[in-house]
Amino acid sequence: MRLSISSAAILIAGLSRAAAFTPAPLASNVAQSSALSMVASVPRTETSSPAASDWSPESWTKAVAKQMPVYDDPAELEAAVKELERVAPLVFAGEVRSLHEKLARVSQGQGFVLMGGDCAESFKEFHVNHIRDTFRVIMQMALVMTFGSAMPVVKIGRMAGQFAKPRSEPNEVIDGVSLPSYRGDNVNREEFTPEARRNDPNLMVKAYYQSAQTLNILRAFSTGGFADISRLHAWNLDFVEDTEEGSRYRKLASKVDESLRFMKAIGIDTSTPEFTSVDFYTAHECLLLPYEQALTRQDSITGKWYDCSSHMLWVGERTRDLDGAHLEFTRGIGNPLGVKISDKCTPEELIRIINTMNPQNVPGKLSIIVRMGAEKLRKNLPELIRAVQREGKAVVWISDPVHGNTRKTDNGYKTRDFDNIRAELRAFFDVHDEMGSHPGGVHIEMTGEDVTECTGGVSSVTDESLKLRYNTACDPRLNGSQALELAFLIAERMRLRTGLPPL
Numbered sequence: 309m310r311l312s313i314s315s316a317a318i319l320i321a322g323l324s325r326a327a328a329f330t331p332a333p334l335a336s337n338v339a340q341s342s343a344l345s346m347v348a349s350v351p352r353t354e355t356s357s358p359a360a361s362d363w364s365p366e367s368w369t370k371a372v373a374k375q376m377p378v379y380d381d382p383a384e385l386e387a388a389v390k391e392l393e394r395v396a397p398l399v400f401a402g403e404v405r406s407l408h409e410k411l412a413r414v415s416q417g418q419g420f421v422l423m424g425g426d427c428a429e430s431f432k433e434f435h436v437n438h439i440r441d442t443f444r445v446i447m448q449m450a451l452v453m454t455f456g457s458a459m460p461v462v463k464i465g466r467m468a469g470q471f472a473k474p475r476s477e478p479n480e481v482i483d484g485v486s487l488p489s490y491r492g493d494n495v496n497r498e499e500f501t502p503e504a505r506r507n508d509p510n511l512m513v514k515a516y517y518q519s520a521q522t523l524n525i526l527r528a529f530s531t532g533g534f535a536d537i538s539r540l541h542a543w544n545l546d547f548v549e550d551t552e553e554g555s556r557y558r559k560l561a562s563k564v565d566e567s568l569r570f571m572k573a574i575g576i577d578t579s580t581p582e583f584t585s586v587d588f589y590t591a592h593e594c595l596l597l598p599y600e601q602a603l604t605r606q607d608s609i610t611g612k613w614y615d616c617s618s619h620m621l622w623v624g625e626r627t628r629d630l631d632g633a634h635l636e637f638t639r640g641i642g643n644p645l646g647v648k649i650s651d652k653c654t655p656e657e658l659i660r661i662i663n664t665m666n667p668q669n670v671p672g673k674l675s676i677i678v679r680m681g682a683e684k685l686r687k688n689l690p691e692l693i694r695a696v697q698r699e700g701k702a703v704v705w706i707s708d709p710v711h712g713n714t715r716k717t718d719n720g721y722k723t724r725d726f727d728n729i730r731a732e733l734r735a736f737f738d739v740h741d742e743m744g745s746h747p748g749g750v751h752i753e754m755t756g757e758d759v760t761e762c763t764g765g766v767s768s769v770t771d772e773s774l775k776l777r778y779n780t781a782c783d784p785r786l787n788g789s790q791a792l793e794l795a796f797l798i799a800e801r802m803r804l805r806t807g808l809p810p811l
Contacts, residue, residue: 363640365604365613368597373633375474375595375626377488377495377507385598388509392602397616398468398519399590401607401642407589407619408644410462412672414748415704420457420802421675421749422450423591423706424791425466427783428473431493434518439467439525440534441756444543445788447586449795451540455564456799458806462589466753468522469592469618471495471515472599473782474626480505494596498781512599519617523590530588537583541568547792550766557796591620591646595627597637604641612642622646622677628661635664646675646751648708651684655695662701675704677751681712682731686739693743706749707736714783721774723784726764730797737801747805750798754786765790 379385413419424446443465450461471494480489480500487505490498494515497504529535541564548561572578594600594615603617615621621641625648627634638645645665649658658676666674676696678689696703709732713724733750740747760769760777761784769787778784786794804810 363636365601365637365640367640368601368633368637371631371633371636372629373597374629375624376597376633377491379507379509381509385509388512389598389602391513392516392599395516395603396520397603397605397614398516398523399614399616399619401610401612401614403589404614404619404643406587407462407464408642408672410460410587410672411644411675411704412670412702413460414462414746415671415702417746419460419462419748420453421462421464421704421706421751422446422453422795423464423466423749423751424449424754426470426755427753427785428492428781429467429470429515429518429522430498430781431514431518433779433781434521436525438755438757439522440529441788442467442754443526443529443588443756444534444540445754445756445791446588447535447540448544448547448792450586451537451564452544452560452792452795452799453802455567456560456796456808457802458808459802462749463586464589464591464620465526466591467526468519468590469515472593472595474593474595474624492596492782494599509598512596512602515599516603516617526588526590531581531585533584535584535586535588537578538568541565544792547789550789556800557793560796560799589619591622592618593624594621594634594638595624597633600637607642610642613640615641615643618643620644620646622648622675623665624648625650625652625679630657630660630664635661639664639667644673644675646677646706648677648679648711649692650712651680651688653688653692655691658692659695659699659701662696662699662703666701666703669700669702671702672704673702675706675748677706677708678736679708679711680732682728682735684712685732685735689736689739690743693739693745697743697745704748705740705745706751707733707747708751709733709736710753710786711783717771717774719771719775721771721778721784723771723774724762724786726762726786726790726793729762729786729794733794733798734801737805741805750794752786752791752794753783754788754791756788756791758789759785759787762786762790766793 414421425442446463450463454461472492475489475491477489479486482500490496494511496507544561548557600615600617603615604613605616606613621643623634623638628647647661662674680688709729710724713728714722716722737747759779760774761780763769767787767789
């Protein structure tokens, strides 16, 4: 195989480390003791518009807030929020701006976003090994996709804050007993008892401290050598050993191997930090607004407000009402934002959402996360893209191929078929090819563990074998093998888009 110098350079660039997890120093804010001031670690850049004069971190309380838990003790809620207002931020302004700059390049067709992690984090499953395994698979996927796309891959974990989940019904009824629905471990508990299902604001504080631990672990893994490029490739080789001889997975893995050998042969030292450390960011759904408000801080350099619970936040399909509390809150923060879009969204509505969340049309500020199912996507996505192109809006288009493909088996398990997930991704790429737009990323619910929650793929999970390791507290997740197989398929498609020869 002939490898160009430019291909080797792009592999290097896509895996290099910047300062995503270099904490910026803190400065005291005498005027507002309940909110920690942040000092940015990078020069000031105009990454978002100034907050509107009528916006404040609590202005969302004047709007209708859907999917919000009802707390029976206002004083207890206020005490929990006050405690969160006094804690240190989980992320810093400089880190957020670093991610924003990368997403801006993606919006211009110069990168690809990989977002992955649990459907919902939980207290009982919290363990360093669980975080390690998911982080490892995301890194493996990113390596494959970087090589296949010949462009940098922005790595974002659904971690360190992805607790709360929207519910179809406010209450759950079992054997004639009605209790509040389980809304995630930062709201209530899963056990079907009155005590467990009580909405407890103190769980927000517990979620904060677990998120802080998760971020500490991610920082250690991302900068401590665990993400070494050679180690990642060795793990990928373990995956392809389970595939058929001569499969496209083996062919792509062999090309990555040749590239690494070539770089070492021409004197590139792959033991340097550029090859052993990575930028890794976090994101979660902006759902539990008292928690998000309490962790919102004002940057002492730029004067902008940042939600310091995460580098990026997205608003879900059920809470993206134009006059709703969630859009009101997110319109004033400087973080990169996402919004989930289904086939229910019209082109006119999408433009109004974009104008609300990114009024100055700043590249990288807003990602449109599409979740429709393959057939509906082919029908509805072209009109949405056409409207965005007509209005000249700068967005990152991201595919969420899992949420639109959920079904329930005859034996009662909620699952997703790998073939349907692959079909939606193929439709996503096909539509962007037809429209001349950039398919900017993928957003999936996955875990590094060997669970049996989604059917199909190289792991050959069937409806009958779902019961073996069905561990999710919420929606079914791709296991490590299925997620990595998806990365190989995306890499193969991206090779074609970039003009590289097919495998």
